[in-house]
Amino acid sequence: MGRPPCCDKSNVKRGLWTAEEDAKILAYISTHGTANWTSVPKKAGLKRCGKSCRLRWTNYLRPDLKHESFTPQEEELIVNLHAAIGSRWSIIADQLPGITDNDVKNHWNTKLRKKLFEKGIDPITHKPMSQIAAYYQSIGFSKSTKSPTTTSTYHAPKSTPKPMMPNTLTTMNNNNNQPTHQEIFYNNHTLYNANLKMISFDEASSSIAPPSLMQDDHNNNDCSGSSSSFSWSDFLLDEELLSPCKDEQPQSQCAFAGPNGLDVDGGGCSGFMDEVIVSQGDLNGLVGSSSTSLDGSFMEGFYDEDSGMWELAEFLNDETT
DNA sequence: AAGCTCTGCAACCGCCCCCGT
DNA sequence: AACGGGGGCGGTTGCAGAGCT
Numbered sequence: 001m002g003r004p005p006c007c008d009k010s011n012v013k014r015g016l017w018t019a020e021e022d023a024k025i026l027a028y029i030s031t032h033g034t035a036n037w038t039s040v041p042k043k044a045g046l047k048r049c050g051k052s053c054r055l056r057w058t059n060y061l062r063p064d065l066k067h068e069s070f071t072p073q074e075e076e077l078i079v080n081l082h083a084a085i086g087s088r089w090s091i092i093a094d095q096l097p098g099i100t101d102n103d104v105k106n107h108w109n110t111k112l113r114k115k116l117f118e119k120g121i122d123p124i125t126h127k128p129m130s131q132i133a134a135y136y137q138s139i140g141f142s143k144s145t146k147s148p149t150t151t152s153t154y155h156a157p158k159s160t161p162k163p164m165m166p167n168t169l170t171t172m173n174n175n176n177n178q179p180t181h182q183e184i185f186y187n188n189h190t191l192y193n194a195n196l197k198m199i200s201f202d203e204a205s206s207s208i209a210p211p212s213l214m215q216d217d218h219n220n221n222d223c224s225g226s227s228s229s230f231s232w233s234d235f236l237l238d239e240e241l242l243s244p245c246k247d248e249q250p251q252s253q254c255a256f257a258g259p260n261g262l263d264v265d266g267g268g269c270s271g272f273m274d275e276v277i278v279s280q281g282d283l284n285g286l287v288g289s290s291s292t293s294l295d296g297s298f299m300e301g302f303y304d305e306d307s308g309m310w311e312l313a314e315f316l317n318d319e320t321t
Numbered sequence: 322a323a324g325c326t327c328t329g330c331a332a333c334c335g336c337c338c339c340c341g342t
Numbered sequence: 343a344a345c346g347g348g349g350g351c352g353g354t355t356g357c358a359g360a361g362c363t
Contacts, residue, residue: 337351
C-alpha cells in the first residue's frame with residue numbers, strides 16, 4: 001500500500017495553470033520563498049495541491065529558466081550524460097543552466113531518442129542496434145532457408161531459452177539494484193516497438209533513404225573517428241565501463257568497434273558484424289531497428305546499402321511457434 | 322473543410338529518500 | 343531505531359496544436 005495522498009484530490013484544481021494562478025504563486029513566493037510547499041496553496045489562495053505548486057514553480061515559473069529550445073551542444077551533453085549515468089534527469093539538468101529535469105526528460109523522449117534510433121544507436125545502451133542481432137546469432141538463432149525477397153526469417157533452436165541480453169549490453173550502473181539483462185532486453189524492445197513507425201516496414205520493398213550519418217560512417221573506414229561533425233563515439237559507452245564478455249565470446253564480438261562500429265558496408269572495424277551477425281553477406285554489416293514480442297520472437301530492420309533498401313528480418317522463437 | 326493522427330510538453334502519479342522527532 | 347511527513351524524482355498520461363489525408 002502506498003502513501004496516503006498529499007492532499008484532498010477531490011478538493012483541488014487540476015490541469016493547466018491559468019495566468020491568474022501563476023501570478024498568485026509568483027507573488028507569494030517572491031515574498032515568502034519556497035519553504036513548505038504543502039502550505040503554499042492555502043497561503044497563496046490557490047486551490048491546488050502543494051506538489052502541483054512546486055512543480056509549476058520548478059518547471060515553469062522559476063525566474064532562472066530560459067524557456068528556449070535546446071542547442072546542439074546541450075543535446076550532445078544530454079546524450080553523453082545519459083550514456084554515462086542513464087535517466088538521472090535531475091543530475092543531467094544540473095549541468096544545463098536554465099533547463100529543468102522535466103525539460104530534459106521530455107526532450108529526450110520526444111527528440112533525442114529518435115535521433116539516436118535514426119543513427120542506428122540503441123538509446124538505452126548507446127550501443128549499435130546491430131549488436132543485438134549479433135547476440136542472437138551468437139546464442140544460436142539460425143537463419144531460415146526460406147527467405148522471401150525482402151524478409152528473412154530466422155528460427156531459434158527448440159532448446160533456446162528465453163533470450164537475455166549479452167554482457168556487452170550491460171551498463172556501467174549495473175549492480176544488484178539494476179535491471180537484469182532480461183529486463184533490459186524487454187525494455188529495449190518495447191522501445192523498438194514504439195519506434196517501428198519511424199521505419200515503415202510496410203514499405204520495405206520500396207527504397208527508403210538511410211539516415212545520412214550512415215553514409216558518413218560508410219565513408220570513414222579507418223576506425224579513427226567520424227569525419228562528420230557527428231561523432232559516434234560521443235554516443236557510446238566506453239567499453240571499459242561495460243562488463244566484458246571475453247570469457248564467453250570471441251573478442252571480435254566483444255570489442256566495440258568504436259566510431260566505425262556502424263560502418264554499414266562492413267569494412268574497416270567490422271569484425272563483429274562480418275563474423276557474428278551474418279556470414280553470408282546478405283545482411284552484411286547492416287544496421288536498423290527491431291521489435292519483439294514477449295515470446296522471444298523479434299523483428300529487426302536492416303538497411304542494405306547495396307540495394308539502398310530496408311529489409312525486415314524476422315527472428316522466430318521456435319519454442320512458441 | 323472535417324476528421325484523424327502525430328507531436329511536444331505540461332502536469333500528474335506514485336514511489337523513494339531524507340530529515341526531524 | 344522507528345516512524346511520519348515533505349520534497350524530489352522518474353515514468354506516464356492527457357491535451358492542445360500542428361500536420362496530414
